[in-house]
Amino acid sequence: MVFAEIPYKARIELKDKQVTVRGSKLLLDKVAALKAQYGNDPHKWPQQRVGSGEDILINEFIMKANFEFKFCYNHEELCHCRNVPTEKVFTSIKNECFKVEDVSRTTLAGTGCGSCKKDITDLIEQFKKS
Numbered sequence: 001m002v003f004a005e006i007p008y009k010a011r012i013e014l015k016d017k018q019v020t021v022r023g024s025k026l027l028l029d030k031v032a033a034l035k036a037q038y039g040n041d042p043h044k045w046p047q048q049r050v051g052s053g054e055d056i057l058i059n060e061f062i063m064k065a066n067f068e069f070k071f072c073y074n075h076e077e078l079c080h081c082r083n084v085p086t087e088k089v090f091t092s093i094k095n096e097c098f099k100v101e102d103v104s105r106t107t108l109a110g111t112g113c114g115s116c117k118k119d120i121t122d123l124i125e126q127f128k129k130s
């Protein structure tokens with residue numbers, strides 16, 4: 001099984017060669033369009049131009065299906081002052097926090113010594129430009 005999710009908000013899952021999705025109407029419409037054009041196999045889906053958190057979630061799902069998903073920051077904890085996991089920062093980005101200040105407000109990452117702000121920026125850029 002392969003899945004990508006924004007906890008409590010959205011999830012795309014591949015199980016038994018079937019893609020299921022729950023979340024916003026925008027996400028449902030985007031996944032339906034991909035399935036209609038490229039079929040039920042996410043290996044054939046193209047990466048989406050990022051304009052929303054839904055696009056990041058779809059790209060995460062495609063990368064995971066192709067075993068290509070990897071953060072540019074490869075430690076479990078991104079902010080050591082506030083003990084914020086990298087996954088939590090990524091979830092914040094998927095919730096459309098596309099600026100360091102927004103990520104800091106929602107996760108507290110970057111609100112101590114500030115040395116992790118560059119890593120937060122890199123993570124935002126990794127997924128916004130995919």
Ligand code: FES
Pocket residue numbers: 078079080081082109110111112113114115116117
């Ligand atoms: S390591 Fe994130 S604020 Fe210090």
